[in-house]
Amino acid sequence: MYTKGKKQLKFDRSFLLRKMEESTKKLLLRKEESAEEVDELPLIKRTWKESKMLWVVAAPAIFTRFSTFGIHVTGQAFVGHIGSKELAAYAIVFTVLMRFANGILLGMSSALSTLCGQAYGAKRYFMMGVYLQRSWIVLNFTCLLLLPLFFFTSPILKVLGQEESIADVAGTVSLWSIPVIFAYAMSFTCQTFLQSQSKNILISFLAAFSISIHIFLSWLLTIRYKLGLPGAMISTIVAYWIPNIGQFIFVTCGWCRETWHGFSFLAFKDLWPIVKLSVSSGAMLCLELxxxxxxxxxxxxxxxxxxxxxxxxxxxxxxxxxxxxxxxxxxxxxxxxxxxxxxxxxxxxxxxxxxxxxxxxxxxxxxxxxxxxxxxxxxxxxxxxxxxxxxxxxxxxxxxxxxxxxxxxxxxxxxxxxxxxxxxxxxxxxxxxxxxxxxxxxxxxxxxxxxxxxxxxxxxxxxxxxxxxxxxxxxxxxxxxxxxxxxxxxxxxxxxxxxxxxx
Known part of the structure; x- marks a missing residue:
């Protein structure tokens, strides 16, 4: 019975491979025909067509990055109204520690761009949801590895010669910043997943809504109710997580039917290739940032x-x-x-x-x-x-x-x-x-x-x-x-x- 099962499995596998080769040949033939049609277009029309596809991705991506950068600038402005010590601590944490974490996570998430972008072009849509889940696992595990830097920010800064009072406040800011690094992991991966399908208009709307809420909450909690640094950090955390919730709902609740087929245990298999590509991607972008x-x-x-x-x-x-x-x-x-x-x-x-x-x-x-x-x-x-x-x-x-x-x-x-x-x-x-x-x-x-x-x-x-x-x-x-x-x-x-x- 076992031998028969192995033969049946081998037969199914060879049959599947043969079918895949046939479908690949048909797909490549269609691609060659469509490519010839595009190549026959005048240069101006080809450029115009490519520019439209370019800006479908670039325009929302630029707006989203402006909005995300604006969250940091807005937070810094309101913290500046609390006190100079708090401003110095906030600046140290976000320009050094958070930039360090941001560089690692943003770089590692670019591995997903390679995999999802190529899979989407090849019309292997079912793979993309698995890639996304694998990236969630890899990036969230990376966040866990980064946690000691946030728990021990204050003593690290004191050893490096930072003024003791500023180092103590920076330690508080870094603890409040922990939810933000996990927000980075979710945000970068979902954005990459949606960008690979040119579905990133939603990201722009969520980014605009997020920074609007951030400005209002920052004023409400720091100026109106005088909650100080905790109020500013609560506003920052909410601003970073609002887009994540919206993107997660969009991905998993039916708006990406071709590319999301639900949670799968396959996400825990073959993680090592994802890890290797993520590490090399992280090294590439970190060295730049x-x-x-x-x-x-x-x-x-x-x-x-x-x-x-x-x-x-x-x-x-x-x-x-x-x-x-x-x-x-x-x-x-x-x-x-x-x-x-x-x-x-x-x-x-x-x-x-x-x-x-x-x-x-x-x-x-x-x-x-x-x-x-x-x-x-x-x-x-x-x-x-x-x-x-x-x-x-x-x-x-x-x-x-x-x-x-x-x-x-x-x-x-x-x-x-x-x-x-x-x-x-x-x-x-x-x-x-x-x-x-x-x-x-x-x-x-x-x-x-x-x-x-x-x-x-x-x-x-x-x-x-x-x-x-x-x-x-x-x-x-x-x-x-x-x-x-x-x-x-x-x-x-x-x-x-x-x-x-x-x-």
Missing amino acids: WYNTILVLLTGSLKNAEIEVDALSICLNIIGWAMMISFGFLAAASVRVANELGRGNAKAAKFSIAVTVLTSSTVGLLLFLFFLFYRERLAYIFTANEQVAAAVGDLSPLLAFSILLNSVQPVLSGVAVGAGWQSLVAYVNLGCYYLIGIPVGVILSRFLQLQVKGIWIGMIFGTLVQTIILIILTCKTDWDEQVMLTRSRVNKFSVHDQETGTN
């Missing part, structure tokens, strides 16, 4: 550091807002490239990259001219100190060039995410940022006495080298080969999942 933090730390040890750090913080605040646009294009690039590779259309993937880079760099060029023209006049939005404003004006050319460069580099990182190159790009980032950019910046600032300009020039140089390498890598890539690799990855997971009866 922490780069500017290093810039601030290096500047703090220079002469006349107070003016320099104030001016630099204003510039980095402006870059932070501009980067929300770039991250929107990063999301769009990863989705479009992954979708087209999943469909088996190498030409469309290459054309998508060209349109996305051109669009993002055009936006970057406009911002470059704007910041180059207004220079120190923008600084008075953030400060009344003329010395700081003059320092900002002096740094404006570097600010403008950084924004221009950052309009191209994140798009190429998005291409890497869409194609699944995270491990390779992590090594590129490590070499360009930390073995080239930072050492050059230190040499220019300390030995050539260029101060903060030297550090910033070094950092820009590292980003420039990384961008050039990614451009060469993208241009030299055999995209037909990438289609084959994508098909192999998708089929590998599809065979396993279908064998276990989840289709």
Whole structure:
């Protein structure tokens, strides 16, 4: 009986594989026919069609990132009304600790963008819900590993030399921030899942609703009822969790019928490939997101550091807002490239990259001219100190060039995410940022006495080298080969999942 069962299982498996090969051939034939139809369109129409698909992902992604960034800025503004000690503690926790956690979780969630984007393009919709659940497991386990940093924030800061009173308040803020890191895990994964299907309009509405509630609750709890720091943190937690609840309901309650088939024990199987891709994705994006933090730390040890750090913080605040646009294009690039590779259309993937880079760099060029023209006049939005404003004006050319460069580099990182190159790009980032950019910046600032300009020039140089390498890598890539690799990855997971009866 057992032998007969094994033979029957082997027969079913071979039959299933044969059926899958036949369906794959038919699907590829349809893809080739549709690709030929698209290629026959005039260039302007092809560009217009691709631009519409690009902005369907990019526009909501940009708006959502602006709103999420606004939650942090709004929270900081209301905490500033509580007291200077509370503001300093809040700034330390959110600019160092939360940025550290954010970088890890955002980077690891980009692995889901690769898997879901390629699966959606290949029309293997049933796999996407399993990928989402696997990412939930991996990212929430990562949050648990990060908890000791939040429990022991106060003693860690004291060891590092932070003032005792500020360190104690920072310890309180970090404990209140624990629900926020778990909110990150849920938010990043659900957003990626929906973006891969171009269903992210909902994310924008939830983000707008969230920041509106945050502003109202912050005023109500901190200004009206004088609840102090707990009131501000409660408002922040609610603001981060409102979109998660909405996205979870949207995903699991019938609005994603093709891609969500309910909770499955398959989520606990084959976690190791997800872990490996998530770790390499996390390393890739963390190395980018922490780069500017290093810039601030290096500047703090220079002469006349107070003016320099104030001016630099204003510039980095402006870059932070501009980067929300770039991250929107990063999301769009990863989705479009992954979708087209999943469909088996190498030409469309290459054309998508060209349109996305051109669009993002055009936006970057406009911002470059704007910041180059207004220079120190923008600084008075953030400060009344003329010395700081003059320092900002002096740094404006570097600010403008950084924004221009950052309009191209994140798009190429998005291409890497869409194609699944995270491990390779992590090594590129490590070499360009930390073995080239930072050492050059230190040499220019300390030995050539260029101060903060030297550090910033070094950092820009590292980003420039990384961008050039990614451009060469993208241009030299055999995209037909990438289609084959994508098909192999998708089929590998599809065979396993279908064998276990989840289709």
